[in-house]
Amino acid sequence: MDREQYNQVIKAIGKRDLFAQGDEAYAYGALLAGCRFFAGYPITPATETAEVMSLLLPRVGGTHIQMEDEIASMGAVIGASLAGVKSMTVTSGPGFSLMQENIGYACMVEAPCVVVDVQRSGPSTGQPTEPSQGDIMQARWGSHGDYEIIALSPNSVQESLNLTIECFNHSERYRNPVLLMTDGEVGHMREGITIPDYGEYEVHEREKPRKPAGEYVPFLPEEGKVPRIADFGCGYHTYLTGLTHKPSGLPATDDAAVHTRLVTRLARKSPKILTSSPELKNSTWTTLRPPSSVTGSPLEQLRMRLRSCVPKVGKSAIFD
Amino acid sequence: MEPVLREKDFETLSIRFSGFGGQGIVLAGVIYGEAAVADGLNAVQTQAYGSASRGGASKCDLIISREKIYELESPQVDVLISMSQDAYETYVGHLKKGGVLIVDQDLVxxxxxxxxxxxISASDIAFKKFGQKIIGNMxxxxxxxxxxxIVSKESLQKSIQxxxxQKVVEDNFRALEVGYNLGLERSKNREN
Amino acid sequence: MKRNDRIRREYLSRFANRSYFMQGDESVAYGSLYAGCDFFAGYPITPASEVAEVMSAELPRVDGYYIQMEDELASLSAVIGAVWAGAKAMTATSGPGFSLMQENIGYAVMTETPCVIVNVQRSGPSTGQATKPAQGDIMQARWGTHGDHEIIALAPNSVQECFDLAIEAFNLSEEYRTPVIILMDGEVGHMREKITMPPVDKVKIRERKLTTGDELLFGGELIPPMAEFGIGRFIHVTGSTHKESGIRDVESQQAHHTLVTRLCKKIADNRDRIIRFEESCLEDADFAVVSYGATARPAAGAVLRARSEDKKVGMLRLITIWPFPESKVRELGARVRKIFVPEMNLGQLSREVERFVGCEVVSIPKIGGIAHTIDEIYSALKGEV
Amino acid sequence: MRTEIRIAGFGGQGVVLAGLLLGEAAIRDGKQAVQTQSYGPESRGGAARSEVLISDEKIDYPKVIEADVLVALSQEAFDKFRPFVKENGAVIIDRDLVKVKEDRLRSVPFTKMADTLGKKVVANSVMLGYLVASTRVISAESMQAVIREKVPKHTIDLNLQAFDKGIEFWRQER
Known part of the structure; x- marks a missing residue:
């Protein structure tokens, strides 16, 4: 994301001070984070994000595609991401349920991407136009098998924009799908927001492999726990599968050790992620702690909110 | 006729059949296990195989006991049957000291x-006598x-049936008989 | 579609009091036939395909219907449709298919459609180790679909119990008008052991409560009676929020609150009648193992070994996973020093146990598609007790 | 100072758009604003409402607690929301759509006035003119600027005329 690209985005949006809906802010945040691919299927109360993306993406050289359903949407997002483009989709409960298999696939192939769930009242089609926060546990446990997920939750339109950028940064940094678990209330609420200036916010760009094509091993981290991605078409050999795979990417479904190594690395690759907002940074405490250890006035305590769902690791033989 | 392991000698016995997909490894374990159940014993049979139904590694575990069976897969087995070199090398380390190893000598x-x-030349005998290697499992x-x-021939026959x-039952009966006679002979030799 | 009970009973009588050496998958299919299941829709997937195989062979013989659908979404839809047409219906799948069914599971919850979903768990996430067993969908069974709901999920640990719990699952689904999940694992599903089938008359079958006049079909009482398509009553079935009559009412907070709390209450308030577990050696225990499914077998072996060495270890085996036996686990946690939870995942149900106890909870996870051995669980216990 | 405005009617009256324009104008005036809405799955005919909070300070709770201003454009909306207006709050109704016996109401023929301009759909702009003039929460200039910006180009003049009509009605009423 260079200044020229930033200017392009601002030009597409029109101005930096806006009276905007949360749904619009997810789109603006995505564009500011460098998202250039959107695939989705319309659903209340998430449709407005797709509307903005369909309007603005072509103006900044990106692609918007309306797919036949949410399964395909998530599939397209994963494909685009692995072709090197920051990608996202937006949906609500029924669509989120349909995406669950591919969310697990994205975890397994380590495809960075952002899924926004603008929660409405469920189960099933429930109350399509009414907000809720009923998918919170689904965000953690909706797909089968053992996996970890990062989910952030905004409470204002400005924060909707900021946290969408943060979602993209987490997804690229940890090579994992990241969920923005927002709700129909925030998604349809309009507030005054200011788009941050170039340089005022961080954009994490995807790290390319350092090794030359011949020596690149797709799922062997060069450092830490997160392997670097060779985008499709960049001249490197890579292999992606939702099956249990060796560092080479090739399936090895009979080897318990390979599976255990892979799945525990996936579960442990992102550290505990705590997000603090500017409003909290200026106050006496800058990181979130359990309420029992928080000092400050009751009002301050009330205003303290959890912004990220923290991966919890219990005592176990594997997580020694 | 004096079998190596007499009925009175065992409480729990674990048998592992191993080879590659297409040899009827799992079927062998199932038929033997079902016969054991018919003869009033407890038996638990589990299997492991790869995504490839033919050619991949194949393993079938059978635990037979007079008692309730808690173990699902034995870490150490009493009897190992290997019908491929790969399987033999993978599992020979799981065979107890003093345990029984049966291999197809043309393959392992x-x-x-x-x-x-x-x-024993199970596959070879099966091919020569019945034109089908797969009956080697019987x-x-x-x-x-x-x-x-520990299981009766009659129960094994019922299980095969x-x-x-229907059209292959007769050949399988005969293969069972051939194997049975080989086993008897071998037991006698061993006793001597 | 009217079940022909005479044909079914006549056919099943041939199995009475006979023993078989059978897989868990096959056994769950036969249990379902005994329970009166006369419709199966599914899509093959390892390690659940054998359920479909048995059903495809046997259903036509009991005047039932078997259909292989194009995918798992369609499978559960077909099941739901068949139930509303009067059938007792089921589907069987594994992780990837279970993920695809999540939206329709919520639809079945919302429309109060009694049906049975068998999930023979394999090693995930994604396609993972296709042929290997796991218990990694435990939490997904509870939280996989969006929105607030309760679910019933049962976990058999033997081939005989697959049969028994299949009958129980159908009975619970009819009694509470809700989808019931049989949470098997590839280990139990593919394991063969002895099973004895009862005479068909000895099996207690719960039939659904049908409307006799013009009762409300979606409210009025905790579990309203059902109507079936084609009986001459106008009925409206929708996954959207509806009034007690079934007519859509998606804007009223009150209507939604009334509906969804009733849907949750009908299961939560009947916890004690739904929940089943098995206790052993717990009377004087200082330590407890909480386990379920296939893992409960080596766990029991480990407990017995510890007992033989005079260690005061006992075991609680969960047969009902959801609703979670909170009060039992809470009570257990209050009188033992430590609880061990071996499971074939990275420690899913151990978190749930932790929520209800003050004592230390030690997770004994194992993934990679191989079941725990008695030795492994025993050594984990030995180090701690 | 926090002002809570609730506009309620049915789908098709431009209730949500009116709220959006109000909020946007407040921002233009340098104030803080939050706008939320509620509507059913039908885009026309179902109940619809829009809530706007305007304040000089940061707005925590984004919904109306007790309205300073209630605009009711249907009988159902009036009956439902009349109890939730502050003691000195303003209740504005479309006199042809809401039948009431209360006398302290501000009763305006929005739809009829819009009809004289040839388009009933600009009733919401008439209402905005009346609202801006009578409550003075936001400036007419900002409101006009926002209308120019947000409504379809070929309807700008019509909407501005409607807006002026609303202001005019309030002046005459005084």
């Missing part, structure tokens, strides 16, 4: 120490039955 090179080894089952003496199409 094996000279392990501290185990009782039985080499030669093994017959051999095992005679050697261990239940699991196989």
């Amino acid at each position: 090179q094996a000279n392990p120490e501290e185990v009782e080894i039985h080499k 030669v093994i089952v017959g051999y095992l039955a005679a050697l261990l003496g 239940r699991h196989l199409p």
Whole structure:
């Protein structure tokens, strides 16, 4: 994301001070984070994000595609991401349920991407136009098998924009799908927001492999726990599968050790992620702690909110 | 007729059949296990195989006991049957000291120490007598039955009838018989 | 579609009092036939395909219907449709298919459609180790679909119990008008052991409560009676929020609150009648193992071994996973020093146990598609007790 | 100072758009604003409402607690929301759509006035003119600027005329 690209985005949006809906802010945040691919299927109360993306993406050289359903949407997002483009989709409960298999696939192939769930009242089609926060546990446990997920939750339109950028940064940094678990209330609420200036916010760009094509091993981290991605078409050999795979990417479904190594690395690759907002940074405490250890006035305590769902690791033989 | 392991000698016995997909490894374990159940014993049979139904590694575990069975897969087995070199090498380390190893001698090179080894040409016999290598698994089952003496031939025959199409039952009976006689002979030799 | 009970009973009588050496998958299918299941829709997937195989062979013989659908979404839809047409219906799948069914599971909850979903768990996430067993969908069974709901999920640990719990699952689904999940694992599903089938008359079958006049079909009482398509009553079935009559009412907070709390209450308030577990050696225990499914077997072996060495270890085996036996686990946690939870995942149900106890909870996870051995669980216990 | 405005009617009256324009104008005036809405799955005919909070300070709770201003454009909306207006709050109704016996109401023929301009759909702009003039929460200039910006180009003049009509009605009423 260079200044020229930033200017392009601002030009597409029109101005930096806006009276905007949360749904619009997810789109603006995505564009500011460098998202250039959107695939989705319309659903209340998430449709407005797709509307903005369909309007603005072509103006900044990106692609918007309306797919036949949410399964395909998530599939397209994963494909685009692995072709090197920051990608996202937006949906609500029924669509989120349909995406669950591919969310697990994205975890397994380590495809960075952002899924926004603008929660409405469920189960099933429930109350399509009414907000809720009923998918919170689904965000953690909706797909089968053992996996970890990062989910952030905004409470204002400005924060909707900021946290969408943060979602993209987490997804690229940890090579994992990241969920923005927002709700129909925030998604349809309009507030005054200011788009941050170039340089005022961080954009994490995807790290390319350092090794030359011949020596690149797709799922062997060069450092830490997160392997670097060779985008499709960049001249490197890579292999992606939702099956249990060796560092080479090739399936090895009979080897318990390979599976255990892979799945525990996936579960442990992102550290505990705590997000603090500017409003909290200026106050006496800058990181979130359990309420029992928080000092400050009751009002301050009330205003303290959890912004990220923290991966919890219990005592176990594997997580020694 | 004095089998190696007499009925009175065992409480729990674990048998592992191993080879590659297409050899009827799982079927051998199922037929033997079902016969054990018919003869009033407890039996738990589990299997592991790869995504490839033919050619991939194949393993079938059978635990037979007079008691309730808690273990699902034995870490150490009493009897190992290997019908491929790969399977033999993978699992020979799981065979107890003093345990029984049965290999298809045309397919497996094996000279392990501290185990009782039985080499038979199961697949080859099956091919020569019945034109089908796959019936080698029944030669093994017959051999095992005679050697261990814990399930009856009648129960094995019933089990074969239940699991196989009518047109191949006769050949399988004969293969079972061939294996059984080989096993008896071997038991006698061993007693001597 | 009217079940022909005479044909079914006549056919099943041939199995009475006979023993078989059978897989868990096959056994769950036969249990379902005994329970009166006369419709199966599914899509093959390892390690659940054998359920479909048995059903495809046997259903036509009991005047039932078997259909292989194009995918798992369609499978559960077909099941739901068949139930409303009067059938007792089921589907069987594994992780990837279970993920695809999540939206329709919520639809079945919302429309109060009694049906049975068998999930023979394999090693995930994604396609993972296709042929290997796991218990990694435990939490997904509870939280996989969006929105607030309760679910019933049962976990058998033997081939005989697959049969028994299949009958129980159908009975619970009819009694509470809700989808019931049989949470098997590839280990139990593919394991063969002895099973004895009862005479068909000895099996207690719960039939659904049908409307006799013009009762409300979606309210009025905790579990309203059902109507079936084609009986001459106008009925409206929708996954959207509806009034007690079934007519859509998606804007009223009150209507939604009334509906969804009733849907949750009908299961939560009947916890004690739904929940089943098995206790052993717990009377004087200082330590407890909480386990379920296939893992409960080596766990029991480990407990017995510890007992033989005079260690005061006992075991609680969960047969009902959801609703979670909170009060039982809470009570257990109050009188033992430590609880061990072996499971074939990275420690999913151990978190749930932790929520209800003050004592230390030690997770004994194992993934990679191989079941725990008695030795492994025993060594984990031995180090701690 | 926090002002809570609730506009309620049915789908098709431009209730949500009116709220959006109000909020946007407040921002233009340098104030803080939050706008939320509620509507059913039908885009026309179902109940619809829009809530706007305007304040000089940061707005925590984004919904109306007790309205300073209630605009009711249907009988159902009036009956439902009349109880939730502050003691000195303003209740504005479309006199042809809401039948009431209360006398302290501000009763305006929005739809009829819009009809005289040839388009009933600009009733919401008439209402905005009346609202801006009578409550003075936001400036007419900002409101006009926002209308120019947000409504379809070929309807700008019509909407501005409607807006002026609303202001005019309030002046005459005084």
